[in-house]
Amino acid sequence: MLEKLEPKCVFNWFEKFCAIPHGSRNTKAAADFVVRFAEERRLEHYCDAADNVIVIKPATAGYEGAEPVILQGHLDMVCAQTPSCTKNLETDGLTLRTDGKNVWADGTTLGGDDGIAVAFGLALLDADDLPHPRLEVVLTSDEEIGMLGAAVLDVSPLQGRKLLNLDSEDEGVFTTGCAGGVMAVCRIPLRREPFSGESWELSVTGLLGGHSGEMIDRGRGNAMLLLGRLLRKLETATALRLQIVEGGEKDNAIPVSARAVVSAADGAVLEKAAAAFDAELKAEYRIADPDVQVAAHRCDAAAVPMDEDSTRRVLCLLACIPNGVQERSMEIPGLTQTSLNLGILRTEETALCATTCIRSSFASQKEMLVDRVSCLTEQLGGSVELTGDYPAWEFRPDSPLRTLMTEVYREQSGREPEIAAIHGGVECGLLSGKIPGLDCISCGPDIADVHTPQEKLDVESTARTWRLLTEVLRRSK
Ligand SMILES: [Zn+2]
Numbered sequence: 001m002l003e004k005l006e007p008k009c010v011f012n013w014f015e016k017f018c019a020i021p022h023g024s025r026n027t028k029a030a031a032d033f034v035v036r037f038a039e040e041r042r043l044e045h046y047c048d049a050a051d052n053v054i055v056i057k058p059a060t061a062g063y064e065g066a067e068p069v070i071l072q073g074h075l076d077m078v079c080a081q082t083p084s085c086t087k088n089l090e091t092d093g094l095t096l097r098t099d100g101k102n103v104w105a106d107g108t109t110l111g112g113d114d115g116i117a118v119a120f121g122l123a124l125l126d127a128d129d130l131p132h133p134r135l136e137v138v139l140t141s142d143e144e145i146g147m148l149g150a151a152v153l154d155v156s157p158l159q160g161r162k163l164l165n166l167d168s169e170d171e172g173v174f175t176t177g178c179a180g181g182v183m184a185v186c187r188i189p190l191r192r193e194p195f196s197g198e199s200w201e202l203s204v205t206g207l208l209g210g211h212s213g214e215m216i217d218r219g220r221g222n223a224m225l226l227l228g229r230l231l232r233k234l235e236t237a238t239a240l241r242l243q244i245v246e247g248g249e250k251d252n253a254i255p256v257s258a259r260a261v262v263s264a265a266d267g268a269v270l271e272k273a274a275a276a277f278d279a280e281l282k283a284e285y286r287i288a289d290p291d292v293q294v295a296a297h298r299c300d301a302a303a304v305p306m307d308e309d310s311t312r313r314v315l316c317l318l319a320c321i322p323n324g325v326q327e328r329s330m331e332i333p334g335l336t337q338t339s340l341n342l343g344i345l346r347t348e349e350t351a352l353c354a355t356t357c358i359r360s361s362f363a364s365q366k367e368m369l370v371d372r373v374s375c376l377t378e379q380l381g382g383s384v385e386l387t388g389d390y391p392a393w394e395f396r397p398d399s400p401l402r403t404l405m406t407e408v409y410r411e412q413s414g415r416e417p418e419i420a421a422i423h424g425g426v427e428c429g430l431l432s433g434k435i436p437g438l439d440c441i442s443c444g445p446d447i448a449d450v451h452t453p454q455e456k457l458d459v460e461s462t463a464r465t466w467r468l469l470t471e472v473l474r475r476s477k
Contacts (some may be wrong), residue, residue, distance in 0.1 A: 001096045002103060007466045009127065013104075015117035018111065019093035023079035027051040027091055027141040027149075029074045030118075034139060037122060047358070051075065051141035052149045057125050059134045060399050061401070066133035066477050068160035071124065071469075072439075073117020073167055074143035074150075078451040081108040085453070087415075094337050102456040112457035113450040114143070117166035120469060130140050132473035134222065136160050143427055145450075146327035147390075150427040155434045162401045162476075164469070165428050169450055170460045172413070175401060175442035177332075177421035178429045179213065179359040180366055183251050184373045185468055186321075188313055188352045188382035192304040193389070195241045197263035197392035200270050201299040204247075204281075206291035209256035212341035212357050213424030216254070219393030221281070221290035223234040223247045223258035224345045224354075226469055228318025230277050231260060231296060235315060237273050237428040242314055244347040251357045258345065261302040303347070313380040314352050321356065322372055327365060329421070331395065336423040338365040351382075359423060361392050391433035393440070395421055401439045408471045412464070456459060 002011040020028035031051035044056040053075070058067060079089040085107030087095075095106040104110050121137040123131065136158050141149035149234035153285025168175055204226045210218065224247045234240055242261050264270050274296035281292045306314065323342050329335035338360035346353045356373060360366040374384045396402070402419070409417045429438045445465040446458040 002098055004100070004101070004225060005098060005462055007123070008116045009123040010462060010466055011405040013098060013122040013126070014115055017115050017118050018096055018105070021089055021091055021093060022075055022077055022111065023089050023151050023420045024076040024142050024145045026466050027075045031141065031428055034118070034122070037125070041125065043125060048152070048154060049151050050149050052153045053139045055125055055137045055267070056157065057135045058280060059355050060131045063131060063133045063477060067162060068134035068136055068477055069132070069473060070136045070138055070158060070163040071121050071146070072138040072140070072163055072165045072431070073114040073121060074140045074427065075118065076142050076144055076329035077111030077113065077115060078144050078334040080451060080453055082453045087432050090440060093302065096147065096220045098459070101459055103211040103459060104456045108453055109451060110455040110457060112447040112455060114167045114171060116445060116447070116457060116462065120166055120466065130470055130473065133476050134159065140427060147425065147427055147430055150430040153434070155431070158435065159434065161437055161439060163428065163431060163438055164401070164472070165311070165426070165442035166444050167427065167441060168442045168444040170333060170449040171244065171444070171446045172409070172415065173418045173420050173443070174402065174405060175420050175422055175426070176399065177361060177395035178393045178426045179361050179423045180355060180363060180390055181209040181359040181425055182366060182370065182389040183357050183387045184358060184370055185385045185387060185414070186317070186356070186373060186377040186382055187385070188317060188377065188380050190310040190350055190352055191307045192310070192441055195263045195305040195309045197239070197241070197265050198267045199243065199261060199299050199301045200264055200267055201259060201297050202227065202270070202274060203257065203259040203295050204230065205257040205295070206294065207254070207256040211424065212252045212254055212343060213359055213422070216339045216341060216423065217336045220254055221289045221292055222323055222342055223255040225318060225323055225341050226281060226292070227258040228315060230274065231262070231315050232319055233277060234262070234264070234270055234273050238269045241308065243305050244312045245314060246279060246346050247449065248342070253343060254341055255343060263301070263305045286373050303349070317354060317376065317380055320376055321354070323356070326369065329361065335361070335421050338369065339423065340369055361421065363392060366392070390425060390430055393426065393429035393432045396439065399439050399441070402441050405441055405443070405468070405472055408468055412467060414472065
């Protein structure tokens with residue numbers, strides 16, 4: 001299907017790779033394919049139980065003394081399809097389409113994120129006419145579900161201290177840093193006792209949410225915190241005890257809805273206060289979150305009510321836990337430097353469990369927020385457990401790889417690249433943590449609508465990125 005597209009070697013490998021199902025957690029066949037490729041060419045290679053693959057090609061003549069270069073991408077893709085598509089992406093390959101300008105897949109995601117990195121890597125390993133230093137191609141698994149492959153990757157076969165990550169979707173934007181993160185799970189013990197009153201359900205719904213890294217600066221509402229504000233208002237209007245309070249699905253998503261069941265002495269007051277708060281939020285969020293909705297309904301009891309002290313402590317947590325953007329970067333305009341997002345809230349019989357995802361470009365500010373959240377939780381009689389800690393990829397004021405990439409990009413395109421950093425986590429962050437002194441940068445061709453069945457890879461942009469890559473390697477002497 002893609003045989004007419006240039007560069008032929010890249011699209012040829014891309015098409016072959018797309019024939020193999022390779023959704024996250026289903027990367028065995030894709031890893032085997034790369035291993036077979038390496039075996040056939042007698043290239044040094046490594047494959048681990050997580051399906052991470054490393055393939056190494058010696059330097060070409062004249063480049064023996066040059067510093068090795070690591071090229072990196074991920075094997076797995078997000079599988080999504082249109083409602084009418086009958087494919088089973090666990091077992092079926094993609095059906096590729098092109099009009100010469102773009103490449104897409106019929107009814108499904110294309111997995112250009114990050115199949116194009118695999119194609120670039122294989123094309124370079126396969127070529128016999130391109131000069132380059134020792135090439136170390138690293139293809140990780142399960143990036144899309146939390147960088148699981150990169151987390152367990154054994155980097156000991158790698159000699160390179162320069163890494164080119166090919167998991168960006170915006171040509172001309174070079175990513176040079178990302179935030180580190182950690183999950184703080186706050187547990188607050190609860191006591192329960194009977195309380196005479198009506199059971200009411202209160203809810204906040206209709207919010208837009210979004211990824212807690214990329215979208216935290218959009219001013220969107222956090223359902224749990226808005227619900228917390230409502231409950232604090234109600235508590236001053238009538239005697240009230242919490243039964244349960246919950247919301248959110250994922251620690252890395254801004255929660256779009258939350259609900260509480262309470263026992264209240266005076267239900268009529270609740271209904272009125274909820275309606276008033278609904279109007280207040282609709283005004284407050286008319287730009288950032290216009291469909292926010294607050295509701296109150298009579299309901300059946302959900303649990304024995306918390307006692308007065310436990311109710312107070314839970315409401316205090318929701319009122320005081322820091323949330324959202326805390327600092328913006330003074331170095332890279334528009335970049336969120338430090339933030340946190342209360343993503344999951346659950347009530348158990350004897351404890352409230354709240355998970356907040358802390359991110360910062362600086363380890364020291366991550367630590368500051370961990371301390372702030374811990375301090376509050378401990379005051380409320382609870383404790384904090386930290387999980388999923390990963391280091392920041394800190395911007396290097398001095399980066400020879402960025403200088404070379406910028407020089408070649410400027411010559412080839414006549415423009416300056418945009419030097420960016422992101423507030424989400426990327427594999428470069430994990431790898432920087434594992435390889436001290438790593439100089440890395442992330443780039444890639446234009447890909448539109450990634451993670452959706454409308455995903456489109458730009459053919460010309462792919463060709464330009466290939467020229468950039470091969471020229472950067474040629475000059476890496
Ligand atoms: Zn990706």
